Amino acid sequence: MKTSRTFSIHFWINSAKIKKNKAPIYARITVNKERIEISLKRDIEVTYWDTRAKRSNSRTPQAKALNKYLDQVYSDLLDCHTQLHIENKIITPKAIKARFLGEDQQQKSLLDIIDYHKTTMPDTLKWGTLKNYDTTEKYLKRFLGDRYKTTDIYLQEITYGFLIDFDQYLRKTSSINRSQPLKNNGIMKHLERLKKLLKLAVNLEWLEKDPSTRFSLKFQKYDREFLSSSELHELEVADFSNDRHRKTRDLFIFSCYTGLSYSDVKALKEKNIVRGIDGKYWIHTHRIKNDQPVKIPLLEKAMVILERYQTEEFNYENNLLPVFSNQKINIYLKEVASLLGINKKLSFHSARHTFATTVTLSNGVPIETVSKLLGHSKLSTTQTYARVMEQKISADMDKLQNSLNLDSIKIKRKQL
Structure with missing residues (x-):
């Protein structure tokens, strides 16, 4: 354990800074002949300073309050010395001053x-x-x-x-x-x-114990918006007279068939489109949100949208698609939904949910594959996106019933 041989606290007035017969009061901390001074932001008339008691010798209420303050400072400095001793820290005048002023790591x-x-x-x-x-x-x-x-x-x-x-x-x-x-x-x-x-x-050892350990976060689960297959088809074939609505629809549909988020679509460049081992085009990129690598085979409907904007009349500063600002695209998606009578809040989040649910899972793509396509680091994250639509449940139950019927027939045949 680190200890000190000497330690003292001494109050004094700085006679070199006397103004109108008042001098500032300082505290001097000495440890092993090394010392440091602290301005106490208080002053006193020189004639009332008792050089032996290191206090005011006046009987006024103001003097009594000053002496009480000096007593408290003395006690606090002793506490700082004790704390450093208990914590097995090296005790120096600088360390005691830092603790007193709240400038050390403990404060x-x-x-x-x-x-x-x-x-x-x-x-x-x-x-x-x-x-x-x-x-x-x-x-x-x-x-x-x-x-x-x-x-x-x-x-x-x-x-x-x-x-x-x-x-x-x-x-x-x-x-x-x-x-x-x-x-x-x-x-x-x-x-x-x-x-x-x-x-x-x-x-960082700035805090000894975490007060939030027992505080539980209680997130509410809610149904995430996504488009059904009929709504997705309606959006695909819709004819918009407004150019911004057409572009917004195309971006949304592209996300529905790739699962890419807004920021990932915005960052998409020509270098991200590569030939896969199957000879077909794939998207190779990293998610902006978590830097997870994603490799997505380009479905035909997504490829058509890419090709639509790869002509000389379009120039998006090396970007593959005409992506508006996030604020504008949300406004345009709201307008698109209103024009088609789709009573859902469309966003790139709902496009990713549509990809996870309507496009992939409901068509039999395993959730592990969907998780890779979405760029999730944990399967549990994908499960929050995933929905199994009623028609998929119905189809699966029909398969189960057929299997049970076959088993029943086999049993009857054996009994005969």
Whole structure:
């Protein structure tokens, strides 16, 4: 265990900085003849400073309050020395000062871990994920201001109750982008990011114990929108007079037959289209979201859309398809659905769900294959996308019934 031979705390006034007969008060910490000074942000009239007691000798209420403050500083500095001793840290005047001022690793704050995450994760996380962390930071700052009347909080002060309060606050406060409150799953995402930040703080040894360990995230499961085979066909054959509606439809259909997300379609370039071992064209790319490699055989309907835009009149800066901004394409998809009377919220997410359900799984493609095509790192992720349509269930049950009937006939024949 690391110990020190000498340790002392000494209060003094800096006579070199006297102004209007008042001098600032300092605390001097000495460990093994090494010393450091801390400005206490207090001053006193020189005539009232007792050089032996190191306190004010005045009897005024202000002097009594000053002496009480100096007693507290003395006690706090002793505590800092004791903490470092218990933690088996090297005890120096600098270490005691840092602990006293809250500048050492034991006194890191919530904004410290947020800033650390910001500076260290850009090479690891995607831009969209980092943007979501920025939004969570805004909610945390708003919460600290409204609930605690502060701009920051020490990590050591974050408790299980802090997470409960933050959860309840998000349920009652308005969204940053909209006037209505956040929905449950959006709230869970913010809490999930906070839990990850606290876990990072524990790993960095900025926090001894994770207060969020026992806090459970409760996501609500909901039905994901997807197009039935008849709706998909209706969208494919629809004749739109508006050019933006035609292009938007084509992009959506392309995603329905490839399973690619919006960002993956937008990033698609000529180099991503290659000949496979079967002699047919494949898409070889990496998912923007998780960098998982995906290899997708190009179905005929997806190939037709690609060929439609590979003429000289189209120029998309080396991109294969005319992808609008995410905001615009969602607006156009809403217009397309309205024109066709499709009472569903269309998005690239629903296109991926359509690929997983209507195009692949309902046509007998194994879920393991679908998982590879979607670029999922875990099969459980694919299972949240997957739906088995009623007609597929009916067909499977018909096969089962036929099998049972055959077994029954065989048994009767043996009995005869």
